[in-house]
Amino acid sequence: MHPGTVSNGANGSPRARDPLAVDGGVDAVQVARSVVAAHRTDRGALLPILHGIQSALGCVPTEVVPVVAAELNLSRADVHGVVSFYSDFRREPAGRTVVALCRAEACQSVGADALAEDVEARLGVETGATRDDGAVTLNGVFCLGNCALGPAALVDGRLLGRVTADRVEALVRAAEVPA
Amino acid sequence: MSRTLHVPRDSAARSVGADDVAAAIVAAVAGRDDVALVRNGSRGLLWLEPLVEVSVDGGPRVAFGPVTPDDVASLLAAGLLDSDPAGVPNPLTEHPLHLGPTESIEWLASQNRLTFRRVGVVDPLSADEYLATGGMAGLRRALGMSPADVVAEVTASGLRGRGGAGFPAGVKWKTVAEAPADPASGDLKFICCNADEGDSGTFADRMMLEGDPFSTIEGMAIAAHAVGAREGYVYIRSEYPDAVATLTSAVEIAYARGWLGEDVLGAGLHFDLFVRVGAGAYICGEETSMLESLEGKRAVVRAKPPLPALEGLFGRPTVVNNLLTLATVPAVMSGGAQAYADLGVGRSRGTQVFQIAGNVARGGIVETAFGVTLGELVEGWGGGTASGRPVRAVQVGGPLGAYLPPSRFDLPMDYEAFAAAKAMVGHGGVVVFDDSVDMAKMARFAMHFCAEESCGKCTPCRIGAVRGVETIDRIRAGVDREANLALLDDLCTLMVDGSLCAMGGLTPMPVRSAVEHWPDDFHREPVDVTIDRHRPGGREPVGPQPRYVAASAASAQHSTPEEVAP
Numbered sequence: 001m002h003p004g005t006v007s008n009g010a011n012g013s014p015r016a017r018d019p020l021a022v023d024g025g026v027d028a029v030q031v032a033r034s035v036v037a038a039h040r041t042d043r044g045a046l047l048p049i050l051h052g053i054q055s056a057l058g059c060v061p062t063e064v065v066p067v068v069a070a071e072l073n074l075s076r077a078d079v080h081g082v083v084s085f086y087s088d089f090r091r092e093p094a095g096r097t098v099v100a101l102c103r104a105e106a107c108q109s110v111g112a113d114a115l116a117e118d119v120e121a122r123l124g125v126e127t128g129a130t131r132d133d134g135a136v137t138l139n140g141v142f143c144l145g146n147c148a149l150g151p152a153a154l155v156d157g158r159l160l161g162r163v164t165a166d167r168v169e170a171l172v173r174a175a176e177v178p179a
Numbered sequence: 180m181s182r183t184l185h186v187p188r189d190s191a192a193r194s195v196g197a198d199d200v201a202a203a204i205v206a207a208v209a210g211r212d213d214v215a216l217v218r219n220g221s222r223g224l225l226w227l228e229p230l231v232e233v234s235v236d237g238g239p240r241v242a243f244g245p246v247t248p249d250d251v252a253s254l255l256a257a258g259l260l261d262s263d264p265a266g267v268p269n270p271l272t273e274h275p276l277h278l279g280p281t282e283s284i285e286w287l288a289s290q291n292r293l294t295f296r297r298v299g300v301v302d303p304l305s306a307d308e309y310l311a312t313g314g315m316a317g318l319r320r321a322l323g324m325s326p327a328d329v330v331a332e333v334t335a336s337g338l339r340g341r342g343g344a345g346f347p348a349g350v351k352w353k354t355v356a357e358a359p360a361d362p363a364s365g366d367l368k369f370i371c372c373n374a375d376e377g378d379s380g381t382f383a384d385r386m387m388l389e390g391d392p393f394s395t396i397e398g399m400a401i402a403a404h405a406v407g408a409r410e411g412y413v414y415i416r417s418e419y420p421d422a423v424a425t426l427t428s429a430v431e432i433a434y435a436r437g438w439l440g441e442d443v444l445g446a447g448l449h450f451d452l453f454v455r456v457g458a459g460a461y462i463c464g465e466e467t468s469m470l471e472s473l474e475g476k477r478a479v480v481r482a483k484p485p486l487p488a489l490e491g492l493f494g495r496p497t498v499v500n501n502l503l504t505l506a507t508v509p510a511v512m513s514g515g516a517q518a519y520a521d522l523g524v525g526r527s528r529g530t531q532v533f534q535i536a537g538n539v540a541r542g543g544i545v546e547t548a549f550g551v552t553l554g555e556l557v558e559g560w561g562g563g564t565a566s567g568r569p570v571r572a573v574q575v576g577g578p579l580g581a582y583l584p585p586s587r588f589d590l591p592m593d594y595e596a597f598a599a600a601k602a603m604v605g606h607g608g609v610v611v612f613d614d615s616v617d618m619a620k621m622a623r624f625a626m627h628f629c630a631e632e633s634c635g636k637c638t639p640c641r642i643g644a645v646r647g648v649e650t651i652d653r654i655r656a657g658v659d660r661e662a663n664l665a666l667l668d669d670l671c672t673l674m675v676d677g678s679l680c681a682m683g684g685l686t687p688m689p690v691r692s693a694v695e696h697w698p699d700d701f702h703r704e705p706v707d708v709t710i711d712r713h714r715p716g717g718r719e720p721v722g723p724q725p726r727y728v729a730a731s732a733a734s735a736q737h738s739t740p741e742e743v744a745p
Contacts, residue, residue, distance in 0.1 A: 042453075043410075043493065046475030051417075051456060078476075085477040086458030088417050104379030105574055105624070106610045109537035110565065142461060142578075142628065144418050145382040146191050147610065148225040148535065148542025157420050161194030 031056045032064040036071040046072065046082055050089055058093035095130040095137035097175040099123070099168055100154040103140040106147035115151050116140065118165040123172060136172050182214045182260065185232040185240065187299065189221035189389050190421040191382065197229035199248035204231075207255050214260055220390020222299030223544030224286060232281055233264045241265050242278040250276060286541065286560060291522065293530045294507045295383075295546045298390035304428055306436050309393045315438065317512030321401045322446040329405040330356055333508065336516035337528030342373055342464070342501030343576065343605040343681070345527070345594040348508075351498060354488040355406040358496035369497040370402045370411035372505050373469055377416060377461040378577025380536040380608030383544060384502040388415065388422035391506070392429035393438075396452060398505035400443055401512055402498050403450040411450065412492070413502070414469050416457040427454050461632040465680050466499040468634055479634045480680045501606070503532055524550035527593045527604075535561045537574075537610035554588025556609055568613035572621070572697070576605025578628050579685035581692035582618065601692065603685070618697035622690045623651040629686040640683025643674045647690065657705025664694065664701060 035052035039045040049068060054060050060083050069079045083089045101107075101116050116127060120138065125131040127140045146152035149161030155171050186201040187193075201216065208214040222230060227244035231254070234240040241264035243254060251259075254274060262271035265280060278284055292298075301308040309315070321329045334349025360366035372395060376384040387395065399411045415423050430452050433439045441449050460478050462468045467481035470492050491497025507529070511519045520528045527549035533556055535542045540562035545551075557563070557573055564570055572582045581602035583590070590600055597604045612621075626647030633640045647670055654663045671687030678684040694701060 044473055044475035047455065047458060047472060051458070072475075081477050082475065086460050088458035104628075105578060105621070106380045106537040106608075108621075108624070109610060109612045109616065141418060141459070142632070143377055143379045143381075145376060145385040146194050147380045147382055147537065147608070148539065149191055149195055149228070150537070152194065154418070159190045159194040159421070161191060 026057070028057055028061050028064050029067050032067045033071065036068060046074075046079070047086075050083060050086075054089060059090040062091060092130075095134050097136045097156055097172050098139065098154075099136060099172065100139040100141045100144070101127070101163075101168075102142070102144045102146070102150065102152040104143040104147075106143070107150035107152055110150045112151045115163070115165060119168050122165055122169045135176055180213060181236055183234050183237075184208075184214065184216045184259075185219045185234075186216060186229060187221045188218035188303070189228075189299075189386060190419075191225055191386070192221050192228040192230070193421075195228050195245070196248050200229045200231065200246050200251055203248055203251040204259075207251070208260060211260070217302050219301060220298045220303050221386060221544075222281065222287060223295065223386065224284065224541070225543035226541045227278070230281075231259075233259065235263060235265075239265060239280045239282065242281040242284065243274065243276040244278060246276055286543075289560075290545055290547050291530050292546050293510050293519075293522075294394075294503055294532055295387070295391075295544060296510070297394065298386055298544075301391065303390050303392055303425055304432060306393070306432050306438075309391075313513060314393055314509070315397060315444070317509030318397045318400050318404075318438075319444060321404055321512050322444060322448060326356060326405050326407060329401065329512070332516045333405070333511060334516075336511045336519040337523070337526070338504065338507060338511055338519065339527070339594070340501055341503035341507070341531070341606065342466075343603065345604070348500060348504055351488055351500070352402065352405050354486065355408075355496045355498050358489050360407070360496060364495065365409075366407070367410070367493070367495045368406055368408040369492040369495055370399050370406070370408045370505075371466075371470065371473065371492060371497055371499045372399055372411065372413040372502050373464065373466060373499060374413055374415040374419075374422070374502040375457050375464040375469060376419070376502070376606065377464045378579075378606050378608050380574065380610035381534050381577060381606045382536070383532040383534050383607065385419050385422045386544060387502060387506050388419070389425050392426045393433065394506040394509055395426070395502055396429060396433050396438060398508035399452060400438065400448065400450050401508050402500070402505060404448050406496070406498055408498065409449050409451065411452045412455055412473055413452065414455050414457060414463065414473060416463070417459055423454065423456055430454060460634075461628075462634045462682060465634075465682060467680070469499070470497065477634075479636045480682075482679060503606075522548040524548075524591065524593050525595055527595070531592060531604070531607050533592065533607045533609055535609050535611070538564045538566055538613050539611040540565050549593050550591050552588060553583065553590045553592060553609070554585070556592070557588065557611055561609075561611060564611060564613040566613045566615075568615065570611055571614040571616055572612045572618060572693075574610045574612070574621075574689065575608070576603040577608050578625060579603075579681060579688060580605045580608075581688050582621065582696065583692065584696045601688070601695075603688065617703075618693040618700040619651065619655050619703070620700075622693040622701075623648060623655070625686055625689040625693075626651060629682060633682060637677070637679040637683060639674045639677035640679070640686070643670055643678075643683060644686060646670060647674075647686070651690075652708040654701050655703075655706050656708040660702065667694070 039049050065079045066076050069076045125138045127138050130137040144152045146161050151163050153160045153163040187197050229246050230244035231246045232240040232242050257270040257274045262269045330352045338348045339345040374384045439452050457463050463472045463478045468478040472478040487497050487499050522529050530546050530548050533545045545560045574582050626644050629644035635641045650663050650667045674683045674687050
């Protein structure tokens with residue numbers, strides 16, 4: 001393995017996370033320590049570390065902040081400041097399906113605002129929130145790079161083009177059916 | 180007879196079903212060793228995706244599209260795996276989705292693909308195909324030259340930064356090359372590739388990474404040789420998971436091939452490359468905040484000077500270039516500076532990768548020499564709107580770029596001509612809107628976006644954008660319209676003059692262009708507006724939200740604000 005190893009982006013489904021973490025009971029502090037150890041030789045490793053922790057635990061829990069700070073010889077305020085600056089990092093796990101609708105200009109030009117309203121109504125959740133039953137998190141994002149095939153959405157890390165509320169609803173429902 | 184089918188693996192093609200098309204084809208070719216399926220990048224004719232190509236015995240590739248998964252059966256029945264796609268008329272050539280030889284499709288044939296010459300053509304992760312299509316020729320030539328000569332060659336080509344600012348790449352490299360390194364730190368210098376492509380309407384970095392990742396790696400190695408750097412970082416936004424995965428695989432292959440590492444191409448260059456992923460912050464596209472993010476910090480912009488070229492990543496001399504700039508460098512080095520400089524107009528040399536997006540009939544990648552007009556892009560290649568309604572506005576250069584009306588379609592795509600028209604080419608994104616767009620709403624969105632994505636360091640951007648949203652809300656509600664329009668203009672002046680970086684400094688550009696070209700949209704029938712006291716980071720609103728009840732149209736010009744409790 002060359003040194004350019006990369007951690008997952010933050011849009012992946014929580015389903016794709018490390019199987020060790022799925023059943024709960026995983027020691028978040030232990031996970032944080034092992035992620036930090038894996039990035040020991042990286043320069044400025046805090047973002048890769050936070051991505052790694054979120055990929056393993058589904059979020060960056062408050063209790064790992066002092067651990068990461070101590071391991072990297074940073075203040076807790078430094079780490080908290082970074083976690084809170086970037087919109088990808090969550091304090092609590094997302095819903096079982098994560099839907100991100102593009103709200104930027106190119107998608108607005110083909111009806112993204114109306115689509116978002118429709119999706120909010122059908123899924124019963126507001127943008128930026130997780131439904132009470134934990135089934136789905138709905139986020140708004142600014143641009144998914146699919147600007148000629150809008151409106152665009154990212155559902156559990158999968159990019160969709162010319163998306164309709166029907167399609168989003170169907171994918172969320174399908175994800176809830178036990179395999 | 181051997182037959183090769185190409186089905187793109189680009190995420191835009193996959194977003195409209197390319198994986199299902201590929202799966203259906205794989206099922207049909209099971210057991211046949213005379214048919215190969217290649218997953219290429221996208222040719223960039225995005226309205227035709229998924230675009231399936233067929234070639235027989237290495238002959239010209241013939242295109243079919245847009246092929247939905249449901250179309251595969253009829254293509255197979257017409258002889259997709261057996262008939263001659265380019266020969267005498269047969270059911271396959273008569274198929275309704277038959278587009279003829281790909282290279283002869285006028286939309287593509289009329290372009291000048293240089294940076295994108297391999298995208299959509301090759302298997303992006305085939306190192307052999309990269310070499311067979313001229314890959315590594317630029318790096319080999321560069322490694323045979325002195326670093327100073329490489330810098331001189333890039334300077335002579337006229338290549339300018341493709342991130343938006345258009346700063347000459349060679350000049351930047353020269354600064355880094357001549358910057359004193361610190362022997363105590365091992366003479367560290369860095370190459371940083373900005374692939375934080377956050378502008379709406381742009382997707383060239385993503386398609387480049389997904390379609391031809393080795394070009395970026397090669398370009399960065401050339402830059403490393405030119406300036407004496409040992410480490411490079413590619414910063415990709417997290418919204419591009421497929422690009423991250425493709426580049427990560429390509430980097431591993433490049434190490435295995437000796438294109439990266441301790442002895443690049445056996446020429447003694449030591450260059451290591453790292454892939455880093457952003458975390459959902461638009462501001463990281465600004466070079467100094469990207470450096471902060473790479474250092475593991477909040478992505479707060481730095482004041483300049485010092486220039487990143489002198490004090491960049493971890494305080495060391497650093498080349499920060501956009502991905503398209505670096506991916507173009509191999510072509511400049513292999514073809515020679517003069518060939519590149521022969522393209523383009525004025526001080527905008529070479530080609531630009533334009534991205535046509537939004538409400539457009541034929542969206543995608545148009546790479547052509549600078550100097551093409553905006554109208555040629557929107558109405559020629561773009562074919563007007565997808566909705567079939569008249570084009571009303573076009574935003575060029577991303578969320579911080581100006582909105583232009585069809586009356587400015589004569590503008591040549593050229594850094595200086597756009598600047599003179601109070602607009603910018605930016606990263607080459609062109610977003611089309613039809614006549615249903617409300618430009619006051621788009622102006623409001625520009626301010627809202629700035630408020631949402633400001634790093635918070637400087638006051639004109641952090642507070643000004645919030646006040647901008649509120650002021651436009653008042654205008655739309657019909658409250659003291661003329662006074663508030665004057666206030667908005669003052670605010671724009673302040674943001675332009677007082678902001679640290681382009682985020683606050685350029686947000687007024689779309690706002691002012693909307694007011695200038697579509698004044699009627701700011702004098703429409705007043706709408707009820709709940710002032711959206713901005714809630715950064717999704718926090719709960721503080722206090723009651725003021726609500727403006729629309730003043731009557733007749734009194735809109737001189738009404739006093741009527742603020743009521745929600």
